[in-house]
Amino acid sequence: MKQNQNLHLKYISYLILCLFFSSCKNRNYIQYYNKVNEIDSIYRIAKQPEKAVVLYKKLFRRYRPLNQERIEEYETYIRLANKYHKKFGGKKNLYKLIPLVAPYWKYKKQDAHFIKLYKKYNIDSLEIEKHIAKWEKSLNRKLVDSFTVAFKRDQYGGRTNKLDIFKNDKKNAELLQWTFENHDFPTMQKIGLWNGDVFMPMGVLLLHMADYDEYYTYFKTKILEYVKSGKCRPRDYAAMIDRNNLHHKVPYTYGVYQGYENIKDSSKVNHNRKGIGLPSLTYRNKLAKDLADSLKTK
Numbered sequence: 001m002k003q004n005q006n007l008h009l010k011y012i013s014y015l016i017l018c019l020f021f022s023s024c025k026n027r028n029y030i031q032y033y034n035k036v037n038e039i040d041s042i043y044r045i046a047k048q049p050e051k052a053v054v055l056y057k058k059l060f061r062r063y064r065p066l067n068q069e070r071i072e073e074y075e076t077y078i079r080l081a082n083k084y085h086k087k088f089g090g091k092k093n094l095y096k097l098i099p100l101v102a103p104y105w106k107y108k109k110q111d112a113h114f115i116k117l118y119k120k121y122n123i124d125s126l127e128i129e130k131h132i133a134k135w136e137k138s139l140n141r142k143l144v145d146s147f148t149v150a151f152k153r154d155q156y157g158g159r160t161n162k163l164d165i166f167k168n169d170k171k172n173a174e175l176l177q178w179t180f181e182n183h184d185f186p187t188m189q190k191i192g193l194w195n196g197d198v199f200m201p202m203g204v205l206l207l208h209m210a211d212y213d214e215y216y217t218y219f220k221t222k223i224l225e226y227v228k229s230g231k232c233r234p235r236d237y238a239a240m241i242d243r244n245n246l247h248h249k250v251p252y253t254y255g256v257y258q259g260y261e262n263i264k265d266s267s268k269v270n271h272n273r274k275g276i277g278l279p280s281l282t283y284r285n286k287l288a289k290d291l292a293d294s295l296k297t298k
Contacts, residue, residue, distance in 0.1 A: 027062065027063055027230075028228050029063070029066075029227070029228055029229060029230035029277065030227065030228055030234075030275070030276055030277040031277075032059070032063045032066070032230065032277070033068075033234055033276075033277025033278070034274060034277050035055075035059055036059070036068070036071060036073045037071075037277070037279045037283065039052050039055045039056055039059065039073070040052070040071050040073065040076070041283065042055065043076070043080065044286070044290065045286070049080045049083070049084060050080075050084050050086070052076075052077075052080060053077060053080045053081045053084060053086050053088075054086075056073065056076075056077035056080075057077070057081075057086075057088070060074070060077065063230075064230070065077075065096075065100070066100070066230060067097070067100035067101065068233070069233070069235075070287045070288070070290075070291055071287065074096075074097055074100055075097055075100070075101065075114075078093060078094065078097060078117070079113075079117065082117060082120070090121060091121050091122075091123065094117075094118060094121055094123060095123075095131065098128060098131045098132065098135065099131075099135045099189065101114075102131075102132050102135040102136070102192075103188040103189075103192050103193035103194075104193065105132050106194065109125070109128075115128075136192070139189075139190060139191060139192055140183065140190045140191065143179065143183060143186055143190055143191050144191050144192065144195055146175060146179075147175075147186060147191050147195075147200055148195045148196075148198050148200065150171075150172045150175050150205065151198055151199070151200045151204070151205070152198060153168040153171060153172060154168060154169075154172060154204060154205060154208065156168055169208050169209070169211065169212065170212075172205055172208070172209075173209055173212065173215045173219075176205065176206075176209070176219070177218070180222055184231070185223075185226040185229075185231040185232055186202060187202075187231050187232075188202075202232070202236060203233065203235065203236035203239060206219065206223060206232075206236050206237070206239070206240045207236075207239050207240055207243055207257075209240060210239075210240045210241070210243035210244040210247070211243070211244075211247065213244075216244050219240065220240070220241065220244075223236075223237050223240070224237060224276075227276055227277070234276045234277045234278050235256055235278065237276060238253070238254035238256040238257075238273070238276060238278060239254075239256045239257045241253050241254060242254055242255070242256050242257035242258070243257045243258075246258065251264065251265070252269055253269070253272050254269065254272055254273050254276070254278060255269040255273070255281055256278075263281070266281055269281060
């Protein structure tokens with residue numbers, strides 16, 4: 001009887017764990033992006049870093065952390081927690097951060113404050129490099145090679161010959177569709193950002209898909225799914241939509257592509273931006289200014 005009760009309890013526990021991990025996997029990351037924007041403003045505008053740490057900690061319990069460009073929320077959380085003597089998971093979460101910064105390592109390793117933080121927890125540069133090497137080995141080499149060719153193809157001849165552009169974009173559209181169907185979205189955790197001297201920001205390929213209505217409808221729907229799952233940056237999706245709008249002389253939806261000065265209805269654009277997890281236009285400018293200021297001081 002007791003043995004049956006133990007088996008029953010184990011089954012219930014297993015079921016609860018499965019449901020928990022399934023719910024985490026299926027969370028809508030648009031809610032995550034908006035929450036990050038809110039917490040970042042508490043830190044950046046309201047100047048309440050300790051409150052931001054508490055809120056970030058709660059958020060990262062519910063969502064697998066990302067580390068988005070400019071905000072760098074997971075790294076910011078760790079830095080602030082360390083500065084204000086709050087628990088953040090120590091070495092365990094410092095190691096968890098490494099794959100998130102790995103695509104940018106050629107720049108990141110020059111950040112003395114970043115290296116100093118790791119040294120404080122007895123993780124030296126050689127140890128970080130070892131984990132970066134491990135991350136590089138984990139990349140999908142087939143996809144890395146395929147997209148290295150795709151990015152070279154994308155920029156072939158400086159995109160000056162219309163016939164070459166059409167032919168190469170068609171091949172890249174087919175590669176993207178094949179990848180989506182067979183390997184999911186080609187995130188930086190799958191293909192990295194650099195392969196030798198070839199720069200591979202996925203937003204560039206997606207942007208050029210906006211030029212072809214025959215592909216655009218598919219990509220508009222499919223990539224929004226990847227925004228929701230946390231695999232595609234909202235900004236990359238928004239730029240693609242705005243570029244297609246430009247071709248059809250439709251007002252900006254998100255105000256991402258070709259500047260911000262021509263936006264006539266900023267309240268509508270801000271509403272649309274929030275709908276995919278982008279910060280408001282004003283806050284976007286604040287982030288850009290803070291980034292520029294930080295680069296000046298480095």
